[in-house]
Amino acid sequence: MFDILPLKGGLDNVEGFFSGGVSVGLKTENKKDVAFIRSDTLCDVGAIFTSNRFQAAPIRHFKRYGEIFQTNFILINSKNANAMTGEKGVDDIDELFLHIPSFLNAKNPIMSSTGVIGYRLDTQKIAKSFELFDFNAKDSNAAAEAIMTTDRFKKEISVRVDVEGKGSFHIGAICKGAGMINPSLATMLCFIATDANVPKELITTLLKEAAEDSFNAISVDGDTSTNDTVMLLSSAKSGVWDQDAFIEALKFITKHLALEIVKDGEGSKKVVAFEVKNAAALDEAKKAAKALSNSLLVKTAIFGEDPNWGRIASTIGACGITCKEESLIIHYDDVLVYSSQKLELDKESEKAANAVMKKESFKIICDLGVGTENYTAYGCDLGHEYVKINASYRS
Secondary structure (H helix, E strand, C coil), rough: CEEEEEEECHHHHHEEEEEEEEECCCCCCCCCCCCEEEEEEEEEEEEEECCCCCHHHHHHHHCCCCCCCCCEEEEEEEEECCCCHHHHHHHHHHHCCCCHHHHCCCCEEEEEEECCCCCCHHHHHCHHHHHHCCCEEECCHHHHCCCCCCCCEEEEEEEEEEEECEEEEEEEEEEEEECCCCCCCCCCEEEEECCCCCCCCCCHHHHHHHHCCCCHHHCCCCCCCCCEEEEEEEEECCCCCCCHHHHHHHHHHHHHHHHHHCCCCCCCCEEEEEEEEEEECCCHHHHHHHHHHCHHHHHHHHHHCCCHHHHHHHHHCCCCCCCCCCCCCCEEECCCEECCEECCCCHHHHHHHHHHHCEEEEEEEEECCCEEEEEEEEEEECCHHHHHHCCCCCC
């Protein structure tokens, strides 16, 4: 038996971890743009990265350490992705790490970056952060602010997990993401810290399991960036381990943050769950749900609050899965909008479906009727503000 208790804040509740954020002039108006996360003990680390073949320099630098290693320091900058910068981009990270204060005893330090692709880091500006940081701070809020790009709000969360007969451990996290979000890890940075005594051989496996129905199940615009990163650090300071409790809590954390990203989708106003039921196979359920969450026609219909089920049916039929026109049933929440016996919306159903689509959050349920497998993906609307933001992203 175990209880998961939400706490206020993010990384600050996790024993042995410190964090903060400062401004070094990468962003305008003195906004925070560089963050650190450190542990007072070495941590096992698990990570999953973007599926984009042009992986950014920080990811390539990370992979130099090998599959199993420990670290106690992460440096994160916003405004500049350090992507498509070749070996010089990786060398710039090594240059920055020369400025880490020796008293931190940083081992295998990690860099992460987010922002515009194609420009080398301003290492002189970022190096100034080491003079400005309070390395004994517990300021998760400042770290979460510093890693934001087009985000409208900070994203952080933490929980305490009480395990009967064993004790308690904590998990805390910060993340960023609002645009270039595609259900192939999503385009975002997420840093999760725990004092649970996670076995090092399980840390990446459990992270992947938690990401499958959270970060891998969301879409804003269908674009996959070069910098996607989800990282889990374990200090093991609590000495407590219970796998069932940990994975449940980790899934709670990642699901919350994933939905926060969708809610914060650039210019978005609605969060929609796309539930595909009774598919012939799980991979087909996933394929259909993700196709719906990615479809521009579906997203724009959601923006216009138009209950056009034809776009839903067309997307399912085009995504290459097993499906039959005569067995398909579509609901918007509890409103039936399509079945083979109900081909057209009458005035009453149209009104009811439109009322559903006016809500900030709702579900589109597609029962394929050809099997038993189910999967839910999450997306948002796409409107004028998205175009405005991304038309001038570099300015």
